[in-house]
Amino acid sequence: MFQSLQDKLDKALHTLKGHGQISEINVAETVKEIRRALVDADVSYKVAKEFTNDVREKALGQDVLTTLNPGQLMTKIVHDEMANLMGGTTSELNISENPTKILIAGLQGSGKTTFSGKLANYLKTKKSKKPLLVAGDVYRPAAIDQLKVLGEQVGVPVFTEEGNQKPADIAKNALAYAKANGHNVIIFDTAGRLAVDSFMMREIREVHDAVEPTETLFVVDSMTGQDAVNTAKAFNDVLDYDGVVLTKLDGDTRGGAALTIRTVVDKPIKFISTGEKMEALDVFHPNRMADRILGMGDVISLVERAQEQFDEEEAKRLQKKIAKNKFDFNDFLKQINQIKRMGNMKDLLGMIPGAGKALKDIDIDDDAFKHVEAIIYSMSPIERENPDIIDASRKRRIAKGSGRSVQDVNNLLKQFSQMGKMMKFMQTSQGKNMMKMMGSKMPGMK
Structure with a gap:
């Protein structure tokens, strides 16, 4: 996870870890290398520049040059600023309503259906909820069958309707079914769409209005980098969703989406997903992610x-x-x-x-x-x-x-x-x- 970024940040901070004379020039060089590492990780130049300016200002303001361990202090400053960049605090999923209605949206191929299965498993096993999965993707071949398979794997029922039903109607009927059968969480899996597809964007808005979700989550493929951030902004203009889910973090991801999506759309990252296993879903903790990006591990999550x-x-x-x-x-x-x-x-x-x-x-x-x-x-x-x-x-x-x-x-x-x-x-x-x-x-x- 973020291996390339981790290597470049480690190299950038190496100068201030007891190697060579520490000076304001060295701090400036280190900050420049950090900015370059972030841009290489597909962080927008504007965000990278603002981030490194904050780091440099704090570094010089905290007398990094005169401390006994300038490298350690600099690493801490970078860590804290990185955690703040990703949201600073953990944002929990709101599951207080009965029933809690969770709408899943995102681009085609972002991993929405797999995430829906993982979320159902998470809510069932870790939150002692009785979830219902709703198959609202009526366009992608085998999407309904995929959700049925995932539901069977995690022991969660899947609501489906045959025929040419509109997704908004399916959602309404699923809501009635859930209330009648005692399901206290309803997860609506929707069709993948393109931000430029006005028809599909209007349709997801109709589903949203029909169910009035407790939480709307936007699923982002973290491997798409800055494109994912731009798309997240376009979706937010239509849906005003509550949080972001980053998928495929076990792949060759550069980290740009994780680092900048909070800044661009001002919405918290709520979950991160790695791999295909139904258990491979974690609540997103900005501090812990900063630890991992800087090679400090994540013992608490382990x-x-x-x-x-x-x-x-x-x-x-x-x-x-x-x-x-x-x-x-x-x-x-x-x-x-x-x-x-x-x-x-x-x-x-x-x-x-x-x-x-x-x-x-x-x-x-x-x-x-x-x-x-x-x-x-x-x-x-x-x-x-x-x-x-x-x-x-x-x-x-x-x-x-x-x-x-x-x-x-x-x-x-x-x-x-x-x-x-x-x-x-x-x-x-x-x-x-x-x-x-x-x-x-x-x-x-x-």
């Missing part, structure tokens, strides 16, 4: 994702099994699935401070566990529960069944054994004391 997958009862059951040295491959599979539900691997690792830069040239497969899973699924139920019985002949059968080598099977068994010993050690008083000692040396841990 912990939140882990907590979402944490099952207290399952943890207690697992703890008892570990204490009895009964941790098996069935338990291991459950742990793998929890990690996979947290999101794609490169995105997760990028949340660890410093890891993003270290991993920038490494291609991490989103199916990083598929070979391990193949080996485990090739084991019989009794072998998964009792790995110690896996002898040479069983290894050959498992290797053949999984399409892997016997050496791969041996490596997994060895790693599993070592992990089991480590987990067992952590249950001992010595292991617990070691964790306490490590925690006392790390800020924020107790």
Whole structure:
């Protein structure tokens, strides 16, 4: 995410991180490099110039030249200004009405339908709501079928109507259906359109007037850069929407849309979407995004994702099994699935401070566990529960069944054994004391 921008900003700030003599000229050069990095990231020159002027003014006003750590102070100033550029504070989705009506709008191919499915899943699992998806795209072939598939994946019903119904009429009928069936959130997926298409723009306005949405969200493909920002402005002139959703942030995005859309349309970014998985949706936090763009990681979001997958009862059951040295491959599979539900691997690792830069040239497969899973699924139920019985002949059968080598099977068994010993050690008083000692040396841990 924003790897190119991150690299260029890091290079721009490098001068003030203890390399060479610090002077007002150096500050000016650094600011110039930051502006160039932003323009390269498809931020408009006007916004980039205003941003860097603010940075330079604050830098010189806070005596960066005379501080012991000028590079750190400069980085903090850039971070704070970048967070402000993206909105400063987190803007939550308004779901206070019953029913809450959420209208999804955007360009063709921006990822509206996929986002609608993700939002339904988010509201169901994290907000304990009873959502209804409404298929209002009557133009794109298979759009209704796509929404049905997504609804089935997340366990949310989809309201559809056959025939040549107008989207506004479908929306009204869906509203009546939702009220009759106890749905407290209604998500209206609409057809993708072009800002220059007056007919389609008039139609989305009719849908908006028909349902009087609690929230209208404009979905933006972040890979389109400054074009997305210009289109967002054109849509806002018609709809006056409440917030923006940035999709495809796991792609080769330069960051221009994320950095400038708030300034141009004066509307908050509410969600960011990465990947195709229904769980890959995050509330947008400007401070955390600034952290990630500047290579500081995003530990808070990483912990939140882990907590979402944490099952207290399952943890207690697992703890008892570990204490009895009964941790098996069935338990291991459950742990793998929890990690996979947290999101794609490169995105997760990028949340660890410093890891993003270290991993920038490494291609991490989103199916990083598929070979391990193949080996485990090739084991019989009794072998998964009792790995110690896996002898040479069983290894050959498992290797053949999984399409892997016997050496791969041996490596997994060895790693599993070592992990089991480590987990067992952590249950001992010595292991617990070691964790306490490590925690006392790390800020924020107790």
